[in-house]
Amino acid sequence: MTVDVLLGLQWGDEGKGKIVDYLAPNYDIVARFQGGANAGHTLYVNGQKIVLHTVPSGIFHEGIINLIGNGVVLEPITLQKEIQSIKDAGGKPESQLLVSRKAHLILPTHKILDAASEKAKGKAKIGSTLKGIGPAYMDKTGRNGLRVGDIELPDFQQKYEALKAKHLQLLTIYDYDFDLSQIEKEWFEAVESLRNMNLVDGEFYINKALNEGKKILAEGAQGSMLDIEYGTYPFVTSSNTLTSGACTGLGIAPSKIGEVIGISKAYCTRVGGGPFPTELEGEIGEELRKIGMEFGATTGRPRRCGWIDLPALRYVIMLNGVTQLAITKADILNTFESLEVCDAYEVNGKRTKDYPYDIEKLDPKALYKTIKGWNCDLTTEGEMPSALQEYLDYLEEELNVPVRFLSIGPKRDELIVREQFAEA
Numbered sequence: 001m002t003v004d005v006l007l008g009l010q011w012g013d014e015g016k017g018k019i020v021d022y023l024a025p026n027y028d029i030v031a032r033f034q035g036g037a038n039a040g041h042t043l044y045v046n047g048q049k050i051v052l053h054t055v056p057s058g059i060f061h062e063g064i065i066n067l068i069g070n071g072v073v074l075e076p077i078t079l080q081k082e083i084q085s086i087k088d089a090g091g092k093p094e095s096q097l098l099v100s101r102k103a104h105l106i107l108p109t110h111k112i113l114d115a116a117s118e119k120a121k122g123k124a125k126i127g128s129t130l131k132g133i134g135p136a137y138m139d140k141t142g143r144n145g146l147r148v149g150d151i152e153l154p155d156f157q158q159k160y161e162a163l164k165a166k167h168l169q170l171l172t173i174y175d176y177d178f179d180l181s182q183i184e185k186e187w188f189e190a191v192e193s194l195r196n197m198n199l200v201d202g203e204f205y206i207n208k209a210l211n212e213g214k215k216i217l218a219e220g221a222q223g224s225m226l227d228i229e230y231g232t233y234p235f236v237t238s239s240n241t242l243t244s245g246a247c248t249g250l251g252i253a254p255s256k257i258g259e260v261i262g263i264s265k266a267y268c269t270r271v272g273g274g275p276f277p278t279e280l281e282g283e284i285g286e287e288l289r290k291i292g293m294e295f296g297a298t299t300g301r302p303r304r305c306g307w308i309d310l311p312a313l314r315y316v317i318m319l320n321g322v323t324q325l326a327i328t329k330a331d332i333l334n335t336f337e338s339l340e341v342c343d344a345y346e347v348n349g350k351r352t353k354d355y356p357y358d359i360e361k362l363d364p365k366a367l368y369k370t371i372k373g374w375n376c377d378l379t380t381e382g383e384m385p386s387a388l389q390e391y392l393d394y395l396e397e398e399l400n401v402p403v404r405f406l407s408i409g410p411k412r413d414e415l416i417v418r419e420q421f422a423e424a
Contacts, residue, residue, distance in 0.1 A: 001210045002258030003031075005246045007220030009316045011232075011270040013296065013303060014263040015328035015407055017041030020057035020219050022405075022415055023261075028214040030058030031067040031206065033249030034239040035221030036106060036136070037078040038129040040296065044411050045089055052086075054079050056219050060091050069218075070102035070202050071239065071249020073136040074148060075111075076190035077183075099194070100202030101149030107160070108183045109167035110135040116176035128272070129296075137238035139163065151195055203251025210256060218246040224262075224316035232359060235274025243320045262322035262401070264313060266330045266391075269303040271296045275360040278306035278342045292332040307340040307368065310398050315355035317401055326405035327395070330388065331414075336373040339391070342366040343398060378408040380416055392418075 006023070008014040021043050024030055037053040044050070045060050052059070054074060056066040068074060083093045110132030117135075118128045128134060139145035146163060150156050171178075209216060220241055225231050227241040239245060243260050247253065267288060270276045279285065285305045288294065294303035316322075333339060344353045345364035356362050371394065374385035392403045406416040 001213050001215065002256050003206075003210070003216045003218050003246065003250070003252055004259040004261065005218045005220065005243050005257060005320075006261045006263065007241065007243065007320065008223035009225075009262040009264045009313055009320070009322070010223045010268055010309075011225045011274075011276075012221075012223040013040075013269055013271065013294075014223060014265055015042075015326075016219065016221075016263050017043050017052060017057040018328070018407060018410065018412070018415070019261070019263055019326050019405060020217065021060065022412060023217060024058035024061045024064055026215065027058065027064065027217040029065045029067060029206070029209055029216045030056040031069050031202075031216060031218050031250055032056045032072050033069045033218050033220060033246045034071040034241060035237065036073040036133050037075050037131045038133045038237065039221035041219075041221070042410070045091075048089055050085065050089055053082055055082055055086065055093065055097060058217070058219075059086055059093060059096060060089070062092070062096075064096060065098060066093075066096055067098045067200075067202060067205065067250075068100060068103055069206075069250045070100040071245060072100075073104045073106050073133055073140070073239075074099070075106035075132060076194050077186050078131075080190045080193050098198045098200045098202070098205065099148055100205075101147060101152075101199050102202060103148045104136055104140045105146045105148060105150070106132040106136045107146065107163060107167070108180055108187050109164050109171070110139070111183075112176070112178045112180070113167055113170060116171060116174040116178075119176060120174055134238045135167075148194065148199060151191055152199070206250050206252055210252070218250060220245065224320060225312060227319075230316075230319055232274045235272070235360075242316075257321070259324060260320055260322045261324045261326060261404075262317060262320060263326045263328060264308070265328050266333055267292075267308050268306045268312075269294050270306075271301050271303050275363070276304055276306060277312075277345060277359070277364050277366045278309045279304050280306045288332065291335070292329055307342055307366070309342045309366070310395075311342065311345055311353050311355050313399055314353065317399055322401050324404040325395070325399065325401050326407065327392070327403055328407035330406055331378050331408045333373060334377055335375065337375055338373050339371045340368040341371055341394070343369045380408070380414065384416070 041052045058064045113135040222237045226237040288305035344367045347364045372387045374387040
């Protein structure tokens with residue numbers, strides 16, 4: 001058996017949660033492989049909006065195991081609040097949720113360091129979600145982080161105090177006021193709850209499940225253009241958001257990767273700073289934001305909006321080995337008479353379809369192709385509007401990957417599965 005991977009192809013917020021929620025019944029296990037509470041995967045369960053930050057998006061399907069993998073950085077307070085919201089919505093996290101012992105912990109001082117560092121950057125800030133993600137990954141690569149499994153060891157408190165002392169020393173370089181006492185109390189209470197959860201050696205669990213013929217879906221967070229290696233550096237997240245991150249974040253060999261399902265909006269959005277070649281700062285961008293309700297699921301910040309960017313998509317499709325595409329939020333474009341598609345850039349006076357090294361400083365000009373809009377409401381019943389079919393055909397031709405899924409609304413049933421690519 002192999003592990004299928006589902007991930008975002010833009011700067012996050014592509015609608016991954018809904019697609020995972022739809023696909024989950026076809027799998028035995030859904031596993032998150034990177035990121036942390038900076039993610040916001042939105043589901044609609046029995047008409048209720050649920051935003052998941054750490055827990056995999058298969059949690060509301062009975063009998064499916066959901067694993068928080070070792071590549072995730074976990075903040076105990078956030079996790080406990082999320083678990084309670086899942087229970088309130090009828091989920092059963094007690095029996096369906098596992099946590100890898102090798103997942104790293106986000107300490108209260110990680111969040112304070114995150115906020116202090118971002119404030120100190122001023123106008124050069126990268127748009128951090130201030131969840132402590134970056135500092136936690138820094139300690140991980142610095143080889144002095146705390147892991148979930150450490151809470152089971154007798155010297156956990158000493159390890160915690162040593163890392164906290166390091167953080168407090170670092171904080172002396174910032175002009176930043178903070179009160180640690182209350183959040184630290186809540187944090188240790190949440191750690192006690194974490195001790196009572198199903199903690200596993202995730203790498204052994206996943207590989208044993210594969211050997212037993214179990215079907216596994218790896219769920220990515222953020223988006224490919226935020227990858228620490230290949231994204232729009234330095235305006236990126238602190239983890240590997242690509243398919244390769246599923247191998248390190250779950251402990252599986254590259255040969256175990258099966259289908260790779262890439263998620264892209266029918267247009268582009270981005271939260272925070274960083275280059276965005278197709279950004280629309282005027283009336284059309286505002287219209288996309290308003291119709292699409294483009295505000296961050298985690299931060300609430302308004303998202304920057306623009307037309308779909310094919311050079312960026314080609315780039316991450318190549319890096320991820322994408323085998324199927326899901327296009328989301330097509331319904332947001334229902335009222336547009338025509339659409340613009342960026343199919344190339346102009347860099348230093350030359351046309352290119354490649355994604356340049358330092359896109360921020362090169363500031364490429366987006367070159368557009370005009371596509372006729374469908375200009376009607378979309379439905380899962382009846383024939384697809386010819387203009388929409390032509391738009392999808394164009395994307396498939398340019399990206400050389402089949403569009404299997406088309407999301408036309410936020411609800412579970414507002415999804416078109418194109419039959420020619422459906423599983424037998």
